[in-house]
Amino acid sequence: MDTGITQELQLEYRPLDAIKTAFGPLVGGSRGKIWFDGEDTFVETESGKVLTSWRLTLETDESKSIIRDLDSQEFNGNKLTKKMAYMKVDKPRLKTN
Numbered sequence: 001m002d003t004g005i006t007q008e009l010q011l012e013y014r015p016l017d018a019i020k021t022a023f024g025p026l027v028g029g030s031r032g033k034i035w036f037d038g039e040d041t042f043v044e045t046e047s048g049k050v051l052t053s054w055r056l057t058l059e060t061d062e063s064k065s066i067i068r069d070l071d072s073q074e075f076n077g078n079k080l081t082k083k084m085a086y087m088k089v090d091k092p093r094l095k096t097n
Contacts, residue, residue, distance in 0.1 A: 032060030048075040066090050
């Protein structure tokens with residue numbers, strides 16, 4: 001249903017150093033090896049909708065955890081207007097430092 005109201009995604013600027021710091025625990029090696037595997041991408045050009053599924057694997061000497069994700073994105077031209085992510089993990093909690 002089109003209500004005539006456009007909701008726009010508002011992004012907050014973050015300096016590169018702040019982004020690196022935020023991702024440090026994940027990509028810094030403290031959680032073992034990590035890698036992403038892309039699975040499927042579906043694009044509906046007429047409506048500007050994109051679905052992307054991927055898998056993130058975190059592996060240590062003691063365990064292996066897999067996070068599966070489905071991203072739903074909507075575009076108006078080149079502008080991202082909506083993004084939702086759905087995640088499924090094989091373990092309820094990841095071990096933290």
